[in-house]
Amino acid sequence: MELYSSKYNYHGVINSKHSLINNTLTGAVDIIENNIWNLIEAQKFNLIEKDPLSNLIERGYLYGDPKEEKKLFYTLYNSFMKKATSRPIRFVFCPSYYCNLKCIYCFEKNFSYYNSHQFMSDAVFTKSVDAMEKLAEEYSGRVYAIELFGGEPLLKRTKRTVEKILEAAKSRKTSVTIVTNGVNIEKLIDILSQHKNNIEYLQITIDGPPDIHNKRRKYKSGRGTFDKISNGIDLLIKNNLKTKIRINVDYSNIEYIPSLYEYMHHKKWITNKNIKSQLSLIGDHSSLEYNNVIVPGEILLKKLIKIYDLHPELEEAFGYHIFKPLRHLLDIIGGAPNISPKFINCETNLLELHILCPDGLIYACPESIGYPEYAIGKFYPNLEYFEYKVKLWKERTIFNIPKCRECKFSPICGGGCSYSSFLIHKGDMVPVCERYQEVLDTFLKLRGEKILKKFIDGLSKDIPVE
Numbered sequence: 001m002e003l004y005s006s007k008y009n010y011h012g013v014i015n016s017k018h019s020l021i022n023n024t025l026t027g028a029v030d031i032i033e034n035n036i037w038n039l040i041e042a043q044k045f046n047l048i049e050k051d052p053l054s055n056l057i058e059r060g061y062l063y064g065d066p067k068e069e070k071k072l073f074y075t076l077y078n079s080f081m082k083k084a085t086s087r088p089i090r091f092v093f094c095p096s097y098y099c100n101l102k103c104i105y106c107f108e109k110n111f112s113y114y115n116s117h118q119f120m121s122d123a124v125f126t127k128s129v130d131a132m133e134k135l136a137e138e139y140s141g142r143v144y145a146i147e148l149f150g151g152e153p154l155l156k157r158t159k160r161t162v163e164k165i166l167e168a169a170k171s172r173k174t175s176v177t178i179v180t181n182g183v184n185i186e187k188l189i190d191i192l193s194q195h196k197n198n199i200e201y202l203q204i205t206i207d208g209p210p211d212i213h214n215k216r217r218k219y220k221s222g223r224g225t226f227d228k229i230s231n232g233i234d235l236l237i238k239n240n241l242k243t244k245i246r247i248n249v250d251y252s253n254i255e256y257i258p259s260l261y262e263y264m265h266h267k268k269w270i271t272n273k274n275i276k277s278q279l280s281l282i283g284d285h286s287s288l289e290y291n292n293v294i295v296p297g298e299i300l301l302k303k304l305i306k307i308y309d310l311h312p313e314l315e316e317a318f319g320y321h322i323f324k325p326l327r328h329l330l331d332i333i334g335g336a337p338n339i340s341p342k343f344i345n346c347e348t349n350l351l352e353l354h355i356l357c358p359d360g361l362i363y364a365c366p367e368s369i370g371y372p373e374y375a376i377g378k379f380y381p382n383l384e385y386f387e388y389k390v391k392l393w394k395e396r397t398i399f400n401i402p403k404c405r406e407c408k409f410s411p412i413c414g415g416g417c418s419y420s421s422f423l424i425h426k427g428d429m430v431p432v433c434e435r436y437q438e439v440l441d442t443f444l445k446l447r448g449e450k451i452l453k454k455f456i457d458g459l460s461k462d463i464p465v466e
């Protein structure tokens with residue numbers, strides 16, 4: 001029987017005897033002996049025994065006819081898109097492009113240069129709510145989610161607009177999430193606590209223990225913000241408001257996670273049910289260059305694993321979510337339900353976010369706000385999509401980008417960050433790739449034995465290929 005290898009097979013060596021294989025389309029993850037995999041790569045299928053071979057066929061690593069895989073690809077893609085395109089859109093209000101801080105890595109640094117509309121006027125705000133109503137009606141019949149973003153949304157000057165947004169959410173029985181730098185909690189706690197039943201959570205960023213954080217997230221005067229933020233989080237706790245602490249990491253601050261974690265422990269934030277925390281990766285979407293701070297994913301991963309080796313409780317707490325190439329695989333291994341390939345890079349490809357900004361424009365990607373050339377429409381003075389711009393975001397699919405069409409990671413990558421590609425490749429259909437191969441290989445080198453043990457201990461009866 002003639003056999004063909006799937007286009008979507010990933011293979012990573014664990015040790016001299018075993019490898020892990022993953023089919024990114026079917027979601028199959030298995031352990032295989034290296035000598036069997038070598039025969040597959042050499043296409044010597046006739047030398048493989050019947051059992052492993054039929055398992056490999058069953059799990060989508062091999063096909064009798066390449067058309068079968070194409071058919072499966074389109075079936076899974078269509079079913080994903082059917083679900084994804086029926087998801088309601090999320091409305092993000094930016095009451096201000098202005099921010100009261102000057103963080104060292106901020107992607108919005110040049111706002112005042114590019115965009116003169118620093119604050120949302122009353123007239124623009126009224127139109128933003130009208131636009132939300134009309135669009136919600138068009139898409140799903142109701143407003144399902146409201147978010148607050150900026151600039152910094154929680155300022156003395158924006159307080160009245162924020163209050164009106166919270167009122168608008170309350171009257172529509174819609175929950176609100178707020179992304180804030182956290183330094184003005186005290187100034188707005190009255191309206192926040194008044195609307196606490198509607199606020200899902202506030203996301204506040206901390207970059208490390210006080211001395212590290214203060215060097216990175218500071219006021220325009222250069223003064224550090226750690227104490228203000230820490231007091232703000234305490235105040236939220238006191239008022240029963242939920243907080244998500246985002247810990248921004250890059251190569252220069254990642255080693256300080258343990259001391260920040262110790263601080264959070266000391267404050268009893270770790271055990272507080274109203275506080276969640278997660279790591280978040282700092283990247284530079286405008287460049288392909290690396291430096292001392294932004295390094296290739298596998299190098300950061302190595303450093304993180306060294307930290308986890310010394311502090312296993314941190315591995316338990318934060319895991320590897322920041323590495324996009326690992327998410328799909330670890331979700332499957334962890335037994336998460338209903339894992340399917342995702343076929344798109346992020347919500348911008350389906351215009352799931354509508355970001356309503358002070359300049360009266362609608363943006364699809366949070367990083368692109370303030371740059372009118374990337375707006376997908378306007379809501380002031382009238383609501384209108386810019387069809388040409390809409391197309392730019394929506395057409396960036398794994399079918400339209402030639403490199404993605406041939407890529408084994410395409411079902412789980414979805415074609416890379418569109419905004420990054422706009423900035424770097426100026427609208428050409430050239431993707432900006434995550435380092436899937438390198439990150440996965442490094443992970444298996446350093447954590448593969450653990451996965452192998454998990455398979456042998458818990459899943460041995462299910463291991464189809466051995």
Ligand code: SF4
Pocket residue numbers: 398401403404405407408409410413414415416417431432433434436
């Ligand atoms: S962006 Fe790169 S990694 Fe992602 S699907 Fe396209 S080619 Fe593959």
Ligand code: SF4
Pocket residue numbers: 285345346347348365366367368417418419420
């Ligand atoms: S397009 Fe890129 S920067 Fe914008 S939301 Fe998606 S991944 Fe993030």
